[in-house]
Amino acid sequence: MSEIDWDSPKGAEKYDRNCDHQFQKGQVLVEMMGIKKGDFVLDVGCGTGRQALNVAEIIGPAGQLTGIDPSSYRIELARKKFVEGSPGNVRFLVGQAENLRAVPDNSINHAYFCSSFHWVDDKKTALNEIYRVLLPEGRVGMTTLDRNSPNKMRALVDPVLAKYNIEKRHEWHRGMKKVTAPELHDLLSGTGFTGISIEPRAVQRKYNSPGEFLQHLEEKDSPEGVLKDIPEEIRKKIRKEITEEFRKAHTPEGTGFGNITLFAIATKPN
Template sequence: MSEIDWDSPEGAERYDRNCDHQFQKGQILVEMMGIKKGDFVLDVGCGTGRQALNVAGILGPTGQLTGIDPSSYRIKLARKKVVEGSPGNVRFLVGQAEDLRVVPDNSINHAYFCSSFHWVDDKKTALKEIYRVLRPGGRVGMTTLDRDSPNTMRALVDPILAKYNIEKRHEWHRGMRKVTAPELHDLLSGAGFTGISIEPKAVQLKYNSPEEFLQHLEEKDSPDGVLKDIPEEIRENIRQEITEGFRKAQTPEGTGFGNITLFAIATKAN
């Protein structure tokens, strides 16, 4: 998992305010994995620690949660959330999924990647590291974007950008290395895992208004901030066309965008 090159203190704080979607998917994964009181758990790509602290509450004082993330800015925010007097069962470290040397062999019951596996550069090495630190019978879980799934956000925005000949000036999710379900199965199997289960789920990110959607597209320090550098002379036209497209897709429950997410769980053999 490489350092996120667009991250910054402001970006980390913005992520912390807007990670509801990832947190929602992570809650589903945690329940699927059966994490329980007293377990030792590793959160790989823990971000600002929201899911990690949720899991630490499940573990209780006899369990332990280690959160690792390559962004020092996000780890700093995560550490601030560990208030004085909290159970001493959580720690946050700056680190890489491919190098878990701070975690001993056979010491973890569960390891998970909540919306972070698609950021990992060397997935084979990362999964070998996870296999090493898991106890026999331990489980790895992840939520990760399916490369074969069409991105409904791009389906709306890309044709509008193309009209203004600016579609090649921006990158969506730069740095991501998404996989398909068969590729993920092969990666897990190749690392030695068994009992592999991969389930695609549509868990969309909801927007309540076109203004909220446009704000997301214009955010600096965001991989989806494809409108942040649009010239002023054409910005308003693009905003109006995106607003029209959003309203056509709008429903009373809110407008959802996103890819299919793969929910995967696998076991280290006894």
Template sequence: MKKIALFLAFLFFYTCTECRLYCQPKSYTFDSLQLAAEYDRLSDPQFNQGRELVSLLKIKRADRVLDIGCGTGRLAAYVAGITGKEGKVIGIDPSPFRIAIARRREKSNLLFKVAGTEELSLFEDNSFDVVYLNSVFHWIADRAQAMVEIYRILKPGGKLGIAMGAKHQDSLLVSILRQSAQSVLGYIPKEFDVNEYQREADEALELSRESGFKIKEIKTRHYVDLFRSGEECIRFYEASSGGSLLREFPDFQRKKILSQIEERLERLKTAKGIEIPHNILFLIDEKPK
């Protein structure tokens, strides 16, 4: 039932992501170019959140920047506009479908590679001014090793930015998920009670200190994302998760649960659409000089 817990974390963190990594290869077994393209169209929530992370990092012209879990590359392309031709932005993501779309955005100062945090050994010591993970941290399998590697590849004085689910969350989506599962299965899987978002936020702070970083800033912001329909909301989740949404259930149960989720979302629709509240934690670390 590990994938259920991962999906619960996805709801809390609103993953997936302008920038996302998958815990294991099987997590994007169901991904496709079509899903990646759909995510690219629907990824405004992560893109807008990412722009705030970039602002907090104070990225400058001529900076060398690494976007870990870059997805289809929207945020990396935005950052490349800030660094200018004197700088360099590299985006990595383990999904070849996301990278296929990202590569359409490549230019002289913007490059994309199919890779995850396990491949950070590709990069030399002290080679980046900024590294960031936008809605990505919770998908990394070995977070401790990833933080050590990020510290290694950052220059002294370089910054790491992490945007992730905050400890205190509105429970709307989780409530809908639990109600839908109860309706279809007749019970609520115990994994739905896992308080993943608080554990992951605490871990990010702890690993920052253990890796040698100096924590420069911690900020929480409340967001309200807007969807035109329950169907669009579900499509966003499906595309963001690389097609792995609720795949641990038999297909007939999965379809029923998704239908229940969509119906409950539709009941929340107003003249503006469906509002989904969530809180994001922004963590800015610095490698000591």
């Protein structure tokens, strides 16, 4: 998993407050995988530990959970969530998906990537590591963005930025290495996994106001902070135009910007 070179203590805290979208998709994945009491679980790209809290409750004291993430700031927050009355069966480690040396062979019932697989640089190596640590009949699962999915947020923002000749000034989702459903199937199959299920789902991220949407675009510690370094006088004009476009797309249920998310599960054969 690539190093998060844009992360910071404040960035980790912002992520913890604003990761409901990823967390909810992860809850669905965990249920789909059938994680149960007593299971040994690996959370790859665990972030600040929100999904770990959910899973720790499911597996109970008889199970074990290991969370791993390349951001030391996020791992620090994850550990704090388990400080008081912390069960001895939960641990968090700073590390990469491509190197799970702290996890023994054939020791895990379920390993999952909740909105983190698209950040992994060397996906083949990472999946080989997952295969190694899984028990026979163990399962790997992931929610990951489909590379072929249109970016509705970008479709709204880019034309406004283009008016000011800054459409290429920033990268969206910098560092992400998305895959398509067929590519993901080939990666899992090539590793040796069987019983592969990949389900594309349209998952909306709702914004209730232009201000909420703009705040997301301006966050300095977000890879989507496409407005964060634009001079203030230009940014004011851009904010006004984006607000107008946002209101055009608004519905009583809120304004949704979503990508196709791939919900994938596969099994290590016995």
